[in-house]
Amino acid sequence: MKKEEVPQDGNNxxxxxxxxxxxxxxxxxxxxPVTSVGWEPENVAMTQAWEEIHAKVEAARQRVxxxxxxxxxxxxxxxxxxxxxxxxxxxKFQWQVKRHMKPAVFNKxxxxxxxxxxxxxxxxxxxxxxxx
Amino acid sequence: xGEVLEVMNDIQFNHEQTAHCESGVISNIFRxxxxxISEPMAFGIGAGIFFAHLPFVKVNGVPGTTYRxxxxxxxxxxxxxxxxxxxxxxxxxxxxxxxELDRILETGTPVGMLSSVYYLPYFPxxxxxxxxxxNLVAYGKxxxxxxxxxxxxxxxxxxxxxxxxxxxxxxxxxxxKGKLYYAVDVPKEISLQExxxxxxxxxxxxxxxxxxxxxxxxxxRYLAKRLKQYPEKVGERKAVLYLGNIIRMQEEIGTGGAxxxxxxxxxxxxxxxxxxxxxxxxxxxxxxxxxxxxRNFAFNAGRVCKSRAxxxxxxxxxxxxxxxxxxxxxxxxxxxxxxxx
Numbered sequence: 001m002k003k004e005e006v007p008q009d010g011n012n013x014x015x016x017x018x019x020x021x022x023x024x025x026x027x028x029x030x031x032x033p034v035t036s037v038g039w040e041p042e043n044v045a046m047t048q049a050w051e052e053i054h055a056k057v058e059a060a061r062q063r064v065x066x067x068x069x070x071x072x073x074x075x076x077x078x079x080x081x082x083x084x085x086x087x088x089x090x091x092k093f094q095w096q097v098k099r100h101m102k103p104a105v106f107n108k109x110x111x112x113x114x115x116x117x118x119x120x121x122x123x124x125x126x127x128x129x130x131x132x
Numbered sequence: 133x134g135e136v137l138e139v140m141n142d143i144q145f146n147h148e149q150t151a152h153c154e155s156g157v158i159s160n161i162f163r164x165x166x167x168x169i170s171e172p173m174a175f176g177i178g179a180g181i182f183f184a185h186l187p188f189v190k191v192n193g194v195p196g197t198t199y200r201x202x203x204x205x206x207x208x209x210x211x212x213x214x215x216x217x218x219x220x221x222x223x224x225x226x227x228x229x230x231x232e233l234d235r236i237l238e239t240g241t242p243v244g245m246l247s248s249v250y251y252l253p254y255f256p257x258x259x260x261x262x263x264x265x266x267n268l269v270a271y272g273k274x275x276x277x278x279x280x281x282x283x284x285x286x287x288x289x290x291x292x293x294x295x296x297x298x299x300x301x302x303x304x305x306x307x308x309k310g311k312l313y314y315a316v317d318v319p320k321e322i323s324l325q326e327x328x329x330x331x332x333x334x335x336x337x338x339x340x341x342x343x344x345x346x347x348x349x350x351x352x353r354y355l356a357k358r359l360k361q362y363p364e365k366v367g368e369r370k371a372v373l374y375l376g377n378i379i380r381m382q383e384e385i386g387t388g389g390a391x392x393x394x395x396x397x398x399x400x401x402x403x404x405x406x407x408x409x410x411x412x413x414x415x416x417x418x419x420x421x422x423x424x425x426x427r428n429f430a431f432n433a434g435r436v437c438k439s440r441a442x443x444x445x446x447x448x449x450x451x452x453x454x455x456x457x458x459x460x461x462x463x464x465x466x467x468x469x470x471x472x473x
Contacts (some may be wrong), residue, residue, distance in 0.1 A: 001389055001390070001394060001420070001423060001424060001427065006389075018256040018285075018286075019286060020151070020284065020385045020386075021149050021150060021151040021284070021388065022151065022388055022389040022394065023151065023172065023388045023389060023394040023395050023397070023398045024389070024394065025420060029417065030401070031172070031394070031397065031398035031401050031402075031416075033149075033150075033151070035149070035286070039383060039430075040431075040434060041379050041383060041430045041431050041433065041434025041435075041437075042379060042380065042383040042384060042430075042434075044376070044379075044434045044437050044438050045375075045376035045377070045379040045380045045383075045434065045437060046258055046380060046384070048372065048373070048376045048437055049373075049376060049377075049380065050258065052373060080192075080250070080261055080262060081262065082192060084304075084305075085262060085303060085304045088303040088304060088307075089303050
């Protein structure tokens with residue numbers, strides 16, 4: 001890749017604040033570091049990854065509103081966690097966290113357990129209980 | 133008086149932006165002690181270049197692909213090969229981990245740390261996934277906050293203690309466990325010949341000789357074969373996600389472009405100059421061309437992702453491009469392994 005070919009396909013994802021470094025060759029074929037605001041294929045892949053996350057969050061939100069799942073599912077998706085990661089944050093087994101995703105079980109959780117979930121999601125207990 | 137204290141606490145740290153966090157931290161910390169090793173040189177000596185496709189190791193349901201060796205390996209190898217003594221510690225207790233950081237900083241020593249990018253507030257929001265093996269350097273404090281030299285950022289920055297603690301003690305795999313490290317003995321004069329030779333030998337071995345289909349050049353072919361069948365095996369939606377992940381691993385921050393291939397080419401070029409070996413310079417030029425094929429692959433893969441059309445032909449074409457990358461890299465590393473250093 002020549003210096004002039006280093007892509008500068010900016011998009012609004014980095015809010016113009018971030019430039020990453022590439023290695024490219026100058027006219028004499030010498031490698032030099034060049035900064036780039038982004039490249040179209042990477043932007044596409046990144047946008048797609050976030051769309052997937054947003055879709056999962058929205059699906060979880062609908063399930064919570066329909067009474068099929070507890071807010072634990074919604075906030076897990078929202079904080080881009082998966083079951084093993086969330087389980088290790090709250091110090092429980094995966095099957096226990098899975099149980100807590102049932103509204104009936106969630107409603108009976110102790111304050112201590114709710115506190116752990118709220119801390120893992122970095123929200124208040126009040127926010128944890130209500131999904132809008 | 134207050135001013136004097138502040139100056140005593142604040143060591144000068146010469147921050148330089150790099151492409152990849154691990155080779156970047158190595159280069160930045162060593163420079164602090166007067167040892168000038170460029171990022172590509174650190175990457176080459178540490179034999180950072182690699183390829184692996186692990187369909188069984190899924191991240192958010194997507195098979196893992198990597199273009200470099202496992203986190204931590206470059207650092208370990210470079211220190212060993214250059215004779216740099218590093219002290220490193222992990223902690224089971226957050227407070228102890230933060231106290232120890234403060235103690236070392238007070239001695240005027242820059243401290244490298246492992247962190248999760250999810251908890252770094254200065255990081256671009258779109259990159260903040262739960263990735264736990266990001267390296268950064270703290271080089272002092274400004275009141276409560278820590279002064280940070282994050283190698284992939286353009287300038288130095290600051291972070292509040294709470295966020296830093298969360299980042300250092302993130303859960304998940306691999307858990308950083310507050311890992312910190314600092315140099316205790318850095319030689320001023322070194323010969324690069326032997327470290328370069330060892331680095332090249334290891335890279336050639338890793339790319340050509342691991343007797344499993346998922347690693348090195350065989351790994352590229354392995355991915356090529358699987359990619360061809362994505363649309364029929366996992367369906368259109370997932371195929372696009374899988375493809376997107378391959379692009380991200382290849383081009384997202386840290387790779388220096390084309391999944392580290394350009395960074396390694398820069399290393400070969402620098403090594404050619406240091407050792408006066410023209411062959412290495414020629415191989416650097418050849419690897420640059422391979423890097424361009426990788427980029428062409430990413431470019432076309434990006435178009436497939438964008439169109440989201442079920443088109444088996446396009447997947448077959450992408451697979452063909454990967455086969456070409458594999459063939460070219462096999463040739464290149466075979467030649468490289470024959471260069472006598």
